[in-house]
Amino acid sequence: MVQGLPNLQEHEKVCSGCAVSKNNRSSFDKEGAWRASQPLELIHSDICGPMQTITLGGNRYFLTFIDDHTRMCWVFFLQHKSQAFNIFKRFKSMVELQSGHQIKKLRSDRGGEYTSLDFSKFCEEMGLERQLTVGYSPQQNGVAERKNRTVMEMARAMMHEKKIPLKFWAEAVNTAVYLQNRSPTSALDNSTPFEKFSGRKPGVKHLRIFGSLCYIHIPTQKRHKLEDTGEKGVFVGYGVCEKGYRVLNLRTQKIELSRSVIFDEEAMWNWETSEALQIPMSWGDGASSTVSDLDSEPNLLQQQIVQYPMETQTSSDVHATHDSAPLEPYDHTPKKWKNLSEVYAQCKMSIIEPENFEEAVKDEAWGKAMTEEILMIEKNSTWELVDRPSSKPIVGVKWIFKIKLNLDGSIQKHKARLVAKGYTQKPGIDFNETFAPVARLDTIRTLIALAAQKGWKLWQLDVKSAFLNGVLEEEVYVDQPDGFVVKGDEDKVYRLRKALYGLKQAPRAWYSEIDTYLSQCGFHKSPSEATLYVRTKECVGTLIVSIYVDDIVYTGSSDEMMKEFKAEMMCKYEMSDLGLLHHFLGMGVTQTEGSIFIHQKKYALTLLDKFGLKDCKSVSTPLVATDKLKREDGSDAADENLFRKIVGSLLYLTATRPDIMFSACLLARFMHNPSKMHYGAAKRVLRYIQGTIDYGIEYVTGKSALLVGYCDSDWSGSEEDMKSTSGYAFSFGSGAFSWASVKQHSVALSTAEAEYVSAAEATSQAIWLRFVLEDFGEEQTTATTVFCDNTSAIAMAKNPVFHQRSKHIKRKFHFIRDAIQEEVIELLYCKGEEQIADIFTKALPKDRFDYLRRMLGVKSASTLEGSVKM
Structure with a gap:
C-alpha cells in the first residue's frame, strides 16, 4: 500500500487509548435470541407505574409475568412496588400447580423490588436462576417491556373509545391482558397464548366491547315483584375466579359480577351528564358479506341477553358481588362476516405503528402502504437509478409509518413515508435555501370570518406526497430503500430529480412549485401573506386560496370558479378532495347556513x-x-x-x-x-x-x-x-x-x-x-x-x-x-x-x-x- 515501511507481524492487542476514546455501546443481537422449549422454563417480568390516577382498589402499579414459551401473560395490581415479592410467591404456586411445570428462570430488570434480600434469598432456596438486565439496558428485558407497552396502548384505546374515566385503568389493563391471551400472535405461528398454555382453544363467544352500556339482572331475592328486574351498568371486564361479567352498577357505583347481562354495544355512558349516548359502530357497518341476504338481518350489535361461558381467568385485582347461579348455554349466531385482520384489530383496540421496516413488512397493510409510496415516487419521476458517484455524498433514507385517524378516532389509512436523512446534508453542497412560508393562524381565521360574513362555503384539498413534486436545483443522491432494492443493481443509487420528504430543501422546493403553478393559473399572490392567492374574474366572482404546506383551503363567491380550480389542481397533482372544510391545523370547523364555528x-x-x-x-x-x-x-x-x-x-x-x-x-x-x-x-x-x-x-x-x-x-x-x-x-x-x-x-x-x-x-x-x-x-x-x-x-x-x-x-x-x-x-x-x-x-x-x-x-x-x- 505504501513504500518505506518494513513487513510487520499483526498482533491482537487492545489499544487502551482506542478503548477509552472510541468505546461504543454493543448492539443487541436479535438473531441469537433464545426461546424456551417448555412452559415456565423462562418467565419475563416487569412493573409499570406509578400511574397518576389511583384505581378503585388503591393501586398505582401493575406487575406482569410472561411465559416465554407460550407467551401467556398474568397481571397483578400493586399499591407499592414492595408488594412484588409476595405476589411472585403467590404467582409461582398458582401457575406451577395449574401447569404441572416449574419455573426455572426469571428475567427482570434491576429494580429494587426484584433485587431485595428477601426476593434473592427465596429464588436461591427455590433453585430459580435469575437473569437481571445490565444497567440502562431495558432491551435485555424486551419481551416484558414490549408487553407492558402493548397492554397500555390497548387499555388507553379501549378507554378512549368509550370515554371511560381514568380511575378504571386497572379494569382496562386487566381486560387487555385477558383479550391478548386469547388473540393470535405471530410469535406462536398465529396460535393463541391460552391454547399454547392450556392445550385447548379459547372460547370467544362471550367477548363484548369494553365500556359498553349494559343492563344487569337483579335476582328475585333482592327485589319486590313490582320493582324493575334490571339496572343500568357499564361493562368493565371479565370475572377472575367466577364465570361472569364485571359490571359497574351506575346506581350504587360498585362493581358487581353477573352472568345475565343485556349488552347495548352501540351505546356508551356520558359520565358528565349521567345519560346514555348512542354511538353508531362504523367498523361493523362497513364489513362485507359473502351472503347477499345477510344485510337484511338484525344488527349483531343490538341488545342481546348473554349467558356467559368462559375459561378460568389468569388476572387479578377483583372486588365483586357474586352470582353463583348455574350457567346456561348460549347460541350466538353471527349476522355478518368480517375480515379476520379487522376482527383482530377491533378486539385489541390497540393502534401500534411499526418502528422500522422489519416490523412493518410482517403486516400486509403496511406492505401495501410502502408499495403505494414507491409507486407515487416513480409516478412523479422523482428519481432515476444511476451508478454510485465517487465524489458526491450519498444521503440515506428510512421508512416512517403513521396511522391517520378520522375525527372519531377510527383508522383512515395506513401511511408509509419514505424520508431522506436530511440531517446528514451539508449546506452549500447538498442544499442552499430552505425557508418556506406557511399561513399564519390570523390569516386563516380572517378568511373563515370573511367566508362566514359573506355566506361562502370553505373547501379543502390535500396534495398527496406534496414534497415529491418540488423540483431540485442541487445534485442529490440517495440510497435504495429497504424492501425495494433493484435486483442486479444493488450497488446503484438514486439521483433525485425532485424532492423527498426529509431533505432540507424539500419544503422550499414544494413552495416554489405550487407558487409558480398558481401564478401561471392567473392567481395574484398577496404581498402581505405569501401563502395567500386571489383570482378575480369580472362579472364572475372572486376565488381565495390559502396554502399550508400540502393542505389547501379555498373559498369564494363563484361556484363555477371553485369547481374550475379543483379540476385544475386534480389534473396537475395527485389530490384528495376532502370536501367541505371540517378539520384544519388541529381546528374543528363546523359550517352551517348562518355561521361558521x-x-x-x-x-x-x-x-x-x-x-x-x-x-x-x-x-x-x-x-x-x-x-x-x-x-x-x-x-x-x-x-x-x-x-x-x-x-x-x-x-x-x-x-x-x-x-x-x-x-x-x-x-x-x-x-x-x-x-x-x-x-x-x-x-x-x-x-x-x-x-x-x-x-x-x-x-x-x-x-x-x-x-x-x-x-x-x-x-x-x-x-x-x-x-x-x-x-x-x-x-x-x-x-x-x-x-x-x-x-x-x-x-x-x-x-x-x-x-x-x-x-x-x-x-x-x-x-x-x-x-x-x-x-x-x-x-x-x-x-x-x-x-x-x-x-x-x-x-x-x-x-x-x-x-x-x-x-x-x-x-x-x-x-x-x-x-x-x-x-x-x-x-x-x-x-x-x-x-x-x-x-x-x-x-x-x-x-x-x-x-x-x-x-x-x-x-x-x-x-x-x-x-x-x-
Whole structure:
C-alpha cells in the first residue's frame, strides 16, 4: 500500500487509548435470541407505574409475568412496588400447580423490588436462576417491556373509545391482558397464548366491547315483584375466579359480577351528564358479506341477553358481588362476516405503528402502504437509478409509518413515508435555501370570518406526497430503500430529480412549485401573506386560496370558479378532495347556513387526558383575579419539563380560545424554574378547560365586513419588573379573529404611556389586516376604528403637544400619529367596562370574565342555533 515501511507481524492487542476514546455501546443481537422449549422454563417480568390516577382498589402499579414459551401473560395490581415479592410467591404456586411445570428462570430488570434480600434469598432456596438486565439496558428485558407497552396502548384505546374515566385503568389493563391471551400472535405461528398454555382453544363467544352500556339482572331475592328486574351498568371486564361479567352498577357505583347481562354495544355512558349516548359502530357497518341476504338481518350489535361461558381467568385485582347461579348455554349466531385482520384489530383496540421496516413488512397493510409510496415516487419521476458517484455524498433514507385517524378516532389509512436523512446534508453542497412560508393562524381565521360574513362555503384539498413534486436545483443522491432494492443493481443509487420528504430543501422546493403553478393559473399572490392567492374574474366572482404546506383551503363567491380550480389542481397533482372544510391545523370547523364555528374540542380532551385531569372538577375562570404570580414566590420547585409541556399545549389551544390567551402567555413567563404555585396555576387553567371543553368561536353571516379593533393595557402588571401588558382584538362585529396578549418591552411611566404603546401595537396589526382584507377584495375604504379607554393616550396620539410626558417614548410607537393623520385608523374612546381587550391584560373576576368572553364570540357549541354537533 505504501513504500518505506518494513513487513510487520499483526498482533491482537487492545489499544487502551482506542478503548477509552472510541468505546461504543454493543448492539443487541436479535438473531441469537433464545426461546424456551417448555412452559415456565423462562418467565419475563416487569412493573409499570406509578400511574397518576389511583384505581378503585388503591393501586398505582401493575406487575406482569410472561411465559416465554407460550407467551401467556398474568397481571397483578400493586399499591407499592414492595408488594412484588409476595405476589411472585403467590404467582409461582398458582401457575406451577395449574401447569404441572416449574419455573426455572426469571428475567427482570434491576429494580429494587426484584433485587431485595428477601426476593434473592427465596429464588436461591427455590433453585430459580435469575437473569437481571445490565444497567440502562431495558432491551435485555424486551419481551416484558414490549408487553407492558402493548397492554397500555390497548387499555388507553379501549378507554378512549368509550370515554371511560381514568380511575378504571386497572379494569382496562386487566381486560387487555385477558383479550391478548386469547388473540393470535405471530410469535406462536398465529396460535393463541391460552391454547399454547392450556392445550385447548379459547372460547370467544362471550367477548363484548369494553365500556359498553349494559343492563344487569337483579335476582328475585333482592327485589319486590313490582320493582324493575334490571339496572343500568357499564361493562368493565371479565370475572377472575367466577364465570361472569364485571359490571359497574351506575346506581350504587360498585362493581358487581353477573352472568345475565343485556349488552347495548352501540351505546356508551356520558359520565358528565349521567345519560346514555348512542354511538353508531362504523367498523361493523362497513364489513362485507359473502351472503347477499345477510344485510337484511338484525344488527349483531343490538341488545342481546348473554349467558356467559368462559375459561378460568389468569388476572387479578377483583372486588365483586357474586352470582353463583348455574350457567346456561348460549347460541350466538353471527349476522355478518368480517375480515379476520379487522376482527383482530377491533378486539385489541390497540393502534401500534411499526418502528422500522422489519416490523412493518410482517403486516400486509403496511406492505401495501410502502408499495403505494414507491409507486407515487416513480409516478412523479422523482428519481432515476444511476451508478454510485465517487465524489458526491450519498444521503440515506428510512421508512416512517403513521396511522391517520378520522375525527372519531377510527383508522383512515395506513401511511408509509419514505424520508431522506436530511440531517446528514451539508449546506452549500447538498442544499442552499430552505425557508418556506406557511399561513399564519390570523390569516386563516380572517378568511373563515370573511367566508362566514359573506355566506361562502370553505373547501379543502390535500396534495398527496406534496414534497415529491418540488423540483431540485442541487445534485442529490440517495440510497435504495429497504424492501425495494433493484435486483442486479444493488450497488446503484438514486439521483433525485425532485424532492423527498426529509431533505432540507424539500419544503422550499414544494413552495416554489405550487407558487409558480398558481401564478401561471392567473392567481395574484398577496404581498402581505405569501401563502395567500386571489383570482378575480369580472362579472364572475372572486376565488381565495390559502396554502399550508400540502393542505389547501379555498373559498369564494363563484361556484363555477371553485369547481374550475379543483379540476385544475386534480389534473396537475395527485389530490384528495376532502370536501367541505371540517378539520384544519388541529381546528374543528363546523359550517352551517348562518355561521361558521371553530373549536379544538378533540385536542382539549387529549390535553386533559394527557395530564391526568380528564375527571377533574372544573372552575369558572382560568386564573384567580386576586392571585399574583411571581418568579420567586417561596414555594417548592415544580417539574420544569411537565410545566413546559402544559404551557406549550395551552398556547396551541389559543388558536380558537382567546379566553385563555392571557393565562397561557402569563404562565409562559415562568418556563425557567417554575414553582409549585406556577404549576398550580397551570392546572387551574386545565380545570377551566374541563368546564368549557366544547367552547369555540362563532362567526355569523350578515355582519358588515368592517374591521373593528379594541386595545388595552394593564399598567405595571408585572410586579417584578413593573412592565405593562398590552392586549388587542379585531373582528367584523361577531367573533374575534385576531388577538394578542404581549408583555411590553419597556417600563411605562404612566397609564397613558402604557395605553399609548398598546394602541401603537394594535395599529400595526390593523394596518396588516387592512392589507390582507384588500387582497381578499374587501378593501377598507374608511378608517379602521380602534377603541381605547384612556383619553390621555388618545390625545397623545392625535396631538404631539404633550412633550414633557411623552418625549422619552420610543420613536417607533409614534407612527400611530401618521396612521391617524392619513385616516388609516381612528382612535376612539370607550368606557372601561366596554373594553373587550381587558381580557388579554389581567386576570378577571367571574362576571366580568364571562361578559368579555361572550363579547369575543366565544361560546359553547350547545348554545348555537341548531345545536352544533362535534
